[in-house]
Amino acid sequence: MKRDLPTFRAHYGLLHRVALWSLLCALTAMCLAAPAKAADSKHAVDLGWWKKARLGMFIHWGLYSEAAGFWHGKPVPGYGEWIMNNGHIPRAQYATLAAKFDPVKFNADKWVSIAKAAGIKYIVITSKHHEGFCMFNTKATKYNIVDDTPWHTDPLALLAAACKKQDVRFCVYYSIMDWHSRFQAPARGGAHPTYNPTHFVPGGEAPYLHYMETQLREIVTQYHPGLIWFDGQWMHGWTRADGVAIRHELRELDPNLIVNNRIDPQGAVDHGQGFGGDYATPEQKIPPGGIPGNWETCMTINNTWGYKRQDKNFKSAATLIINVIKCASGGGNYLINVGPTGLGVIPKPEVTRLMAMGRWLKVNGAAIYGSHRMPFKKAMPWGYITSKPGKLYLEVVHWQKTITVPMSNTVTKAYLLANGQSVTTSSTAKGVVVSLPTTAPDKIASVVVLEFSGAVKSL
Ligand code: FHN
Numbered sequence: 001m002k003r004d005l006p007t008f009r010a011h012y013g014l015l016h017r018v019a020l021w022s023l024l025c026a027l028t029a030m031c032l033a034a035p036a037k038a039a040d041s042k043h044a045v046d047l048g049w050w051k052k053a054r055l056g057m058f059i060h061w062g063l064y065s066e067a068a069g070f071w072h073g074k075p076v077p078g079y080g081e082w083i084m085n086n087g088h089i090p091r092a093q094y095a096t097l098a099a100k101f102d103p104v105k106f107n108a109d110k111w112v113s114i115a116k117a118a119g120i121k122y123i124v125i126t127s128k129h130h131e132g133f134c135m136f137n138t139k140a141t142k143y144n145i146v147d148d149t150p151w152h153t154d155p156l157a158l159l160a161a162a163c164k165k166q167d168v169r170f171c172v173y174y175s176i177m178d179w180h181s182r183f184q185a186p187a188r189g190g191a192h193p194t195y196n197p198t199h200f201v202p203g204g205e206a207p208y209l210h211y212m213e214t215q216l217r218e219i220v221t222q223y224h225p226g227l228i229w230f231d232g233q234w235m236h237g238w239t240r241a242d243g244v245a246i247r248h249e250l251r252e253l254d255p256n257l258i259v260n261n262r263i264d265p266q267g268a269v270d271h272g273q274g275f276g277g278d279y280a281t282p283e284q285k286i287p288p289g290g291i292p293g294n295w296e297t298c299m300t301i302n303n304t305w306g307y308k309r310q311d312k313n314f315k316s317a318a319t320l321i322i323n324v325i326k327c328a329s330g331g332g333n334y335l336i337n338v339g340p341t342g343l344g345v346i347p348k349p350e351v352t353r354l355m356a357m358g359r360w361l362k363v364n365g366a367a368i369y370g371s372h373r374m375p376f377k378k379a380m381p382w383g384y385i386t387s388k389p390g391k392l393y394l395e396v397v398h399w400q401k402t403i404t405v406p407m408s409n410t411v412t413k414a415y416l417l418a419n420g421q422s423v424t425t426s427s428t429a430k431g432v433v434v435s436l437p438t439t440a441p442d443k444i445a446s447v448v449v450l451e452f453s454g455a456v457k458s459l
Contacts, residue, residue, distance in 0.1 A: 045251070045255070045256060045257065045258055045278055046256065047258060047278060047279070047294055049121075049122075049169060049226065050122070050169075050226070050227065050258055050279075050294075050333065051294065051333075051370075052121075052369060052370040053121035053122050053169065053333065053369070054121070054324070054327070054328050054333050054334065054368050054369055054370075054371065055118075055119060055120050055121055055324055055333065055334050055335075055336070055361070055368065055369075056120060056121065056122040056123065056124055056171070056296070056333060056334070056335040056336075057115045057118070057120045057122070057123045057124070057335070057336060057337075057338060057354075058123075058124050058125075058173070058298055058305070058335045058336065058337035058338070059111070059123060059124065059125040059126065059337070059338055059339075059340065060080075060081050060126050060129065060173075060305040060306045060307075060337060060338075060339050061125060061126055061135060061155070061306075061307075061339070061340050062081060062126055062128075062129045062131055062133055062135060062306060063094070063097040063098060063101055063131055063133045064080050064081040064082075064083050064084070064097075064129070064131060064306040064307070065080070065306055065307040065339065065340060065341055065342045066097050066100055066101045066342030067080070067083050067097060067342075068080065068307055068308060068309040068341065068342060069083065069304070069307075069308030069309055069310055069311065070309065071083060071087040071089060075310060079303075079304050079305055079306060079308075080304040080305065080306030080307050080308040080311070080339060081126075081129050081130070081131065081304075081305050081306030082130070082196075082306075083306075084130075084131050084179055084195065085130070085179065085194060085195045085196050088192035088193055088194060089193075090191065090192075090193060091179070091180055091193075094131070094180075095133075095143065095148075095180070097133075098133065098143070098145075098148040098149050099148075099149070099150065100342070101145070101149040101150075101151065101342060102149065102150045102151050102342075102343075103151060103155075103340075103341075103342060103343050103344030104151070104343060104344065105341075105343045105344045105345045106151075106153075106155060106158075106340075106343075106344025106345075107344070108155065108158035108159045108161070108162040109162045109165070109166070111123075111159065111162070111340070111346060112159065112162040112163055112165075112166045112168050113166060114346055114351055114354060114355075115168055115354075116166050116167075116168055117354070117355060117358045118354035118355065118357050118358040118361075119357060119358045119360075119361030119362065119365060119368075120168065120336075120354075120358075121168065121169060121369070122168060122169035122170070122171050122226060122227075123159070123163065123168060123169070123170060123171060124171040124172065124173050124227070124229045124335060125155075125156065125159060125171075125172060125173060126173045126175075127156060127172045127173060127174050127215075127219055128174055128175055128178070128215070129173070129175050129231075129306070130175045130177050130178065130179050130195070130196070130231075130232050131179055131180065132175075132178040132179050132180025132181055133145070133148075133180065134215070135155060135156060136154055136155075136156040136157075136218070136219065136222070136223070137154040137156070137157065137218070137222065138214075138215055138218050139214070139218070140211050140214045140215050140218070141211075143180060155344075156172070156219075156222070156223050157222065157223065160222075160223040160224065160225075169226040169227075170223060170224070170225055170226065171225045171226045171227040171228070171229060172219050172223065172225040172227075172228055172229065173228075173229040173230075173231060174212075174215070174216065174219070174228055174229070174230055174231070175230075175231045175232035176212070176230060176231070176232045176233050176235060176238055176262075177195075177196070177197065177198050177231075177232030177233075177234070177235035177238075178198065178208070178232075178235075179195040179196075179198065181198075181204075181208060181211070182201070182204075183200060183201055183204035183205075183207050183208035183211065184198040184199065184200060184201065184204060184208065184235065185198060185199055185200075185201045185204075186198060187199075197234055197235050197236055198235045198236070199235065199236035199237050200235075200236070200237040204237075205237055205242075209242060209245075209246075212246065213246070213249060216228065216246065216249070216250060217249075217253060220250065220253045220254050220257065221253070224254070225257070226256075226257070226258060227257065227258035227259065227260070227278075228250065228257065228258075228259050228260075228263075229259075229260050229262070229281075230259060230260055230262040230263040230277070231262050232262075233262045233263065233264065233265050233267070234265070238265050239265060240264055240265055240266070240268075240275050242265075243263040243264040243265065243275065243276070243277075244274070244275050246263060247259055247263055247277070258278045258279070259277045259278055260277045260278065260279060260281050260296070261276055261277035261278075261279060261280050261281055262277065262281060263276070263277045264276045264277060267280070267281070269293055269294070271293070278294060279293070279294035279295055279296055280293065280294065280295040280296075281295070281296055281297075281298060282295060282296075282297045282298075282332075283297070283298050283299075284297075284298075284299055284300065285297065286299075286323060286326045286327055286330065286332075286334075287330060287332075288330075288379070289330055289374075289377075289379065290327075290329070290330020290331045290332050290373050291330070291332070294332075295330075295331070295332040295333070296327075296332055296333035296334070296335050297323075297327055297332060297333070297334055297335065298335040298337065299323065299334070299335070299336055299337065300337045300339075301314055301315055301320070301336055301337055301338060301339075301350050301353065302314045302315070302339075302349075302350075304339060305337050305339060306339050307339035307340060307341050307342070307347070308339070312349070314349045314350065314353060315353065316353070317352075317353045317356030317357060317360075317444075318443075318444045320336060320353055320354075320356075320357045321356070321357055321360045321444050321445060322397065322444065322445065323336075324357065324361070324368060325367075325368070325383075325384045325386070325395045325397075325445055326384060328367075328368045328371050328373075328384075328386045329373060329374045329384035329385055329386050329395070330373055330374070331372060331373030332373075336354075336357075338350045338354075360442065360444065360445070363417070363418050363441075363442070364395075364417055364418070364442070364445070364447045366393070366417060366449075367386050367393035367395060367417060367447045367449075368386065370388065371386035371387060371388055371393065372386065372387045372388065373386070373387070374386065374387065375387055375392075375456040375458060376406055376407075376456075376458055377458075378406070380394075380403075380405075381398070382394075382396055382397065382398045382400060382403045383395045383396045383397035383398060383403075383445065384397070384445075385405070387456070390451060390452060390453060390454075391449060391450065391451055391452075392405065392407075392449070392450045392452075392456070393417065393447050393448075393449055394434070394447065394448040394449075394450065395445045395446075395447055396436065396440070396445065396446050396447070396448060397444070397445050399436060399440035399446065400436065401435065401436060402433050402434060402435050402436065403433075403434050403436065403448075404428075404430050404431050404432065404433050404434075405431050405432045405434065405450065406430065406431040406458060406459040407431050407432055407452075407456050407457055407458055407459060408427070408431070408457040408459055409432070409452040409453075409454065409456060409457050410427065410452060410453075411425045411427075411432055411450050411451065411452050412451050412452055412453065413449075413450075413451040414434060414448065414449065414450050414451070415448070415449055416437070416441055416446065416447070416448060416449075417446075417447035417448070417449050418441035418442060418446065418447065419441060421437065423435060423436060423437065423448060425450070430459065431459050432450065434448055434450070436448070
């Protein structure tokens with residue numbers, strides 16, 4: 001990476017600290033930040049494919065998948081991928097999982113075809129979660145899946161190729177916090193460590209950044225991801241300046257690479273101010289009505305991200321479908337997680353639900369892919385709305401005789417998306433009243449399309 005990074009970082013680091021301590025200096029900092037803002041806007045990224053996609057698959061896969069929620073035969077509470085922290089497992093002991101990690105049932109084409117059949121347009125897989133184990137071919141450490149497991153295989157290379165073949169965007173998750181790194185220290189050390197949140201050891205920030213830079217360069221050049229999904233940015237010592245520098249380097253490598261907001265310690269989205277990421281990442285919740293700007297809700301399919309043998313609390317297919325609709329109606333993406341086992345298998349109950357989601361999307365995908373948020377302020381009592389120029393898609397969850405859409409436009413065509421059957425509409429003072437047929441085409445959500453000309457005239 002060509003840029004003079006230490007100077008770049010020092011510049012931003014200074015701004016950041018000064019801004020925190022005094023309002024006056026914050027104004028100075030804003031002025032000083034102007035040139036960097038200009039430099040950054042030069043790299044403004046096109047979110048087009050990501051916005052159209054509306055649905056992605058998160059994959060949490062690491063050594064924790066082998067542990068499956070158990071340590072020495074005892075269940076460890078919390079998320080599966082947090083077992084190293086929650087089980088207070090020393091680094092050396094945890095690292096022994098690598099010798100057992102042999103996912104002989106892994107099949108990249110199968111994983112991607114599951115995503116494809118589920119109607120998913122991009123996958124985001126953990127290249128390195130908080131545990132620090134690298135699930136890709138890296139020269140920066142031997143603590144990686146190729147060098148340190150009996151499998152000696154790079155799943156990211158296989159998945160990237162399978163994605164290319166099946167026309168699914170390949171994307172990568174990367175944790176800034178690293179429980180294994182010698183450049184980061186656990187919150188509480190000793191024989192029963194608690195890692196979270198880590199902090200840089202004295203003098204550890206620069207070498208860790210170098211490590212990250214090396215790995216991110218490998219990830220971009222080896223696998224060409226569409227986006228990098230950062231996480232663990234709350235570790236102590238990670239600064240806005242660090243985030244700016246990393247993002248800048250990534251953009252130099254690939255001007256089209258998208259990064260999420262967790263590259264920034266405060267999770268800022270860059271609205272042209274020169275720091276933060278490209279979109280917001282609400283977790284485990286869908287903001288009612290959405291939030292302004294670009295956003296993506298990530299969510300577990302059961303209670304955990306990383307595989308836990310005992311977690312059977314799977315969301316129903318209906319919940320997943322409604323969640324896709326809710327996100328799209330609020331102008332956001334839905335990133336639904338799967339947690340493959342240590343053998344490399346996506347658990348069957350997850351696949352079953354994803355297939356049901358895919359069946360719904362096969363019929364109703366036009367209402368979701370490439371759609372925009374609902375153009376009305378108030379929620380609809382009968383369901384949700386997504387839009388495209390000249391079209392409203394009414395996702396009716398509570399099927400009834402009539403539903404009202406609060407707009408004054410003249411409807412030129414109205415029909416069920418599932419079978420093209422026409423439906424009648426009438427214009428009233430309260431809006432367009434749509435008369436629905438007796439039977440809903442879908443038990444979970446049926447889509448009615450309204451066509452009209454011009455912009456929506458909201459009542
Ligand atoms: O701590 C992680 C967690 O394990 C998981 O990866 C999620 C996914 O968004 N992110 C963090 C918590 O915010």
